[in-house]
Amino acid sequence: MRAVDLIIKKKNGGTLTREEIKFLVSGYVNGNIPDYQMSSLLMAICFRGLTAQEQSDLTMEMLLSGESVDLSSIKGICVDKHSTGGVGDKTTLVVAPLAAACGLKMAKMSGRGLGHTGGTLDKLESIPGFRISLTPEEFFRQVQDISLAVVGQTANIAPADKKLYALRDVTGTVESTGLIASSIMSKKLASGASHILLDVKVGDGAFMKNLEAARELAQAMVAIGNSQGRKTVALLTDMDQPLGFAVGNALEVIEAIETLKGRGPKDLETLALKIVSELLLMTGLEKTEAEASERASRALADGSALDKLRAMIERQGGDSRVLDDYSLFS
Known part of the structure; x- marks a missing residue:
């Protein structure tokens, strides 16, 4: 061959x-x-x-190129959320602590920027001292203790994807439905969560410019996830314009903090509440949309979601004073 x-x-x-x-x-x-x-x-x-079978095969070969995380030792329901990205997309910075405040375990491995968008890790590193690398023991303990950790993809998690991810970024091969679906799902499956929610962006500020392409990507990823025994759901969300008002790593973290304080842009707040409500429904923690929405809104309003972000920053070596003094951002 x-x-x-x-x-x-x-x-x-x-x-x-x-x-x-x-x-x-x-x-x-x-x-x-x-x-x-x-x-x-x-x-x-x-x-x-790529055909559906090729996408599935590529996903599994990238997953099998490294190790998979076993989250079975963590008590509770481990969930994961992924956004396909777009201009100003800082959703994870709000969703992760909000989900944790609602009783879910968010053990998340995030990525860096791809194409024209900054990644969650790039944003978090604007917080002075914040560590994106934790030992497995630190990662498991932190998720068990505070229900939340956001770290970088380790070299042992889908190393084939990590290598391909970097190559695609510099060869003009980012915008391929099959490659995007396989890349995302190899990491999501390897990360160990039993429930996966996919936020597929569509519009001028996203990789998927039209509804047809976004739906094709969403269906491909959901099919891959469910075929491997993971409860997988996708939401198609609008990105015809930047999410919120801020664009830039530190500025986007500040806007996420403002949202957790109840002072952020309404489009970001609405999307975060929708995603967390869907997580509560798909995990069975709530039975109706109204109950799920009320639980998520309460966690935002009473400050418990902001407390989760503070706890995560402190556990990962960051300076939590940035939550109150934005001049400390690097």
């Missing part, structure tokens, strides 16, 4: 088998397939696409 033959096969519209995908992924991870050949394959995929 040769990489060049598989590149040509995909370029001509062929379908790659599981064994061929395994050969390509493992070969790239161990260095037998160089960047220039993988770049060529990624571009062929961008033009030709």
Whole structure:
């Protein structure tokens, strides 16, 4: 089996088998397939696409390239939330502490910027001293103690995706439904949560510019998640304009803090409440939309969600004074 033959096969519209995908992924991870050949394959995929089976096979091979996190030792329901990103998307910074305040366990591994958007990790690192790297023991203990941790994807979690993720960013191959779906779901499945909510952005400020493309991506990811025994739900949310008013890492963290204080932009607050309400419903903690919405709104209004963010910042070495003094941001 040769990489060049598989590149040509995909370029001509062929379908790659599981064994061929395994050969390509493992070969790239161990260095037998160089960047220039993988770049060529990624571009062929961008033009030709991936079938549902290819997406599933690519997801699983990237997942199997490393370790998976076992969250079974954590008491409670472990959930994960992912946004496909867009200009000004700082949703995780509000949703994660809000979900934790509502009784869910948010054990989250986040990413850096891809394309024109900043990632959650980039934003959190604007908090002085904040550590995005925790030992497994620190991660599990923190989630058990305060129901919340947001850390970086470790080298052992889907290393194939981590390597491909960086290559896509510099080769113009970010905007491919199959590659996005496989990349996201390899990390989500490896991260160990039993319930996964996907916030798929659609509009001028998102990767998915129209509803049809966003729905295609959402359906692909939900199918992959559910096929692996994870309860997976997707929401299609508007990104025709930036979310909130702030764009830029530190500015977006400040806006998220303001939202947790009840003073943020209404579009961000409404979306965060919707996502957390959906998490409460899909996990069975609440039975009706009204009850879920009321529980999420109460956690925002009484300050318990802000307290969770404060606790996370302190546990991960950050200066929690930034919550009250924005001049401390780096």
